[in-house]
Amino acid sequence: MDISLGKKLKQxxxxxxxxxxxxxxxxxxxxxxxxxxEIVDFLERSRLLAKDYTDSMRQGLLNGLNLAEIMxxxxxxxxxxxxxxxxxxxxxxxxxLLKIEAYLSNLMVVKKKLIEVxxxxxxxIIFLVLIMLGLKNYLLPQLENxxxxxELISHFPAIFLLGCGFFILLxxxxxxxxxRMSRKRLMTIYSQIPFIGSYFRLYLTAYYAREWxxxxxxxxxxxxxxxLMQEQKSQLFREIGHDxxxxxxxxxxxxxxxxDYPFFLRELSLMIEYGEVKSKLGSELExxxxxxxxxxxxKLNKAMQxxxxxxxxxxxxxxxxxxAAMLLPIYQNMEVNL
Numbered sequence: 201m202d203i204s205l206g207k208k209l210k211q212x213x214x215x216x217x218x219x220x221x222x223x224x225x226x227x228x229x230x231x232x233x234x235x236x237x238e239i240v241d242f243l244e245r246s247r248l249l250a251k252d253y254t255d256s257m258r259q260g261l262l263n264g265l266n267l268a269e270i271m272x273x274x275x276x277x278x279x280x281x282x283x284x285x286x287x288x289x290x291x292x293x294x295x296x297l298l299k300i301e302a303y304l305s306n307l308m309v310v311k312k313k314l315i316e317v318x319x320x321x322x323x324x325i326i327f328l329v330l331i332m333l334g335l336k337n338y339l340l341p342q343l344e345n346x347x348x349x350x351e352l353i354s355h356f357p358a359i360f361l362l363g364c365g366f367f368i369l370l371x372x373x374x375x376x377x378x379x380r381m382s383r384k385r386l387m388t389i390y391s392q393i394p395f396i397g398s399y400f401r402l403y404l405t406a407y408y409a410r411e412w413x414x415x416x417x418x419x420x421x422x423x424x425x426x427x428l429m430q431e432q433k434s435q436l437f438r439e440i441g442h443d444x445x446x447x448x449x450x451x452x453x454x455x456x457x458x459x460d461y462p463f464f465l466r467e468l469s470l471m472i473e474y475g476e477v478k479s480k481l482g483s484e485l486e487x488x489x490x491x492x493x494x495x496x497x498x499k500l501n502k503a504m505q506x507x508x509x510x511x512x513x514x515x516x517x518x519x520x521x522x523x524a525a526m527l528l529p530i531y532q533n534m535e536v537n538l
Contacts, residue, residue, distance in 0.1 A: 214275040216307050216308050217308055220308060222249065222274070222276075223300050225243065227297040230294045231294060240254065240261060257274070260273055267284055268433070271284055278434045282437055283411065284297075286411050306493075309501075310497065310500045310504065324515050328522070356518075356521075384443070384461070388461075391404075403496050404463050404464060405467075406489050406493045408468075413483070414482070416481050417485075417486060418482070426444045455472040455473040455476065458472060467488075471484060
């Protein structure tokens with residue numbers, strides 16, 4: 201058996217659809233009373249997963265890896281791996297698998313909708329650029345009188361390509377710059393960007409409220425929680441854990457420290473403070489997390505429904521410019537002849 205298989209798989213992140221399928225299989229088998237070893241045996245015999253994945257799982261078991269570490273070797277995202285690692289600590293693995301499956305299913309729906317929203321307008325824009333290149337080379341040189349539309353169409357392909365190149369370079373520069381930045385600082389920047397910042401705050405609030413709620417609900421002390429956070433796969437989780445440990449050691453309250461993070465909604469601090477007073481912090485955070493997840497995916501769906509009409513309006517404006525470039529000079533020549 202190739203012992204390097206796990207490392208090869210780990211270098212490539214699994215697609216969301218594949219992650220959901222694996223989580224769904226594990227969830228169903230755990231619910232049927234299988235343990236981890238029996239699940240791997242079943243998946244090997246049934247061939248419900250590709251042999252590469254079951255071989256990697258088997259190698260992980262032989263190396264003494266737990267479920268989270270095995271999923272990490274398969275190429276699961278850090279967020280999913282962190283949730284699985286914490287579920288093994290608070291003892292709600294099956295419950296966490298259900299929530300992870302629902303999360304990945306919603307994420308797949310959003311990604312599919314985003315592809316649908318973007319594909320048709322992108323194809324239209326590419327065709328329009330090709331049409332403009334044809335107009336620039338064949339039609340516009342034959343027109344005696346130009347106007348603003350003809351000038352814009354003449355330079356539009358170059359402007360479009362330069363704009364695309366600029367945004368690619370800008371994205372590459374920001375990616376390289378972000379790799380050197382702490383995740384707390386990066387999330388703070390993301391959360392302050394107009395429009396999309398609210399999505400980052402809502403997502404992070406729902407994610408951390410659920411994990412903290414699960415741990416607190418199982419009786420894990422806050423000092424142990426911040427220690428566990430420092431050992432997780434997610435870099436942001438580790439950074440917040442180190443930061444919170446210093447704050448709690450200095451005598452600050454949990455809800456007060458949460459207010460220091462601009463990438464969380466302010467309501468999270470209020471929920472923590474209220475839950476601590478009522479001694480129901482774990483259950484209240486879980487309920488609040490579920491509501492926050494619903495709000496997050498609802499906002500994403502509404503945003504998807506808004507983006508497509510805006511893109512079509514842009515395409516319509518470009519089409520109007522093409523007609524103006526073709527027809528206005530013809531009308532001008534007709535007026536001169538009359």
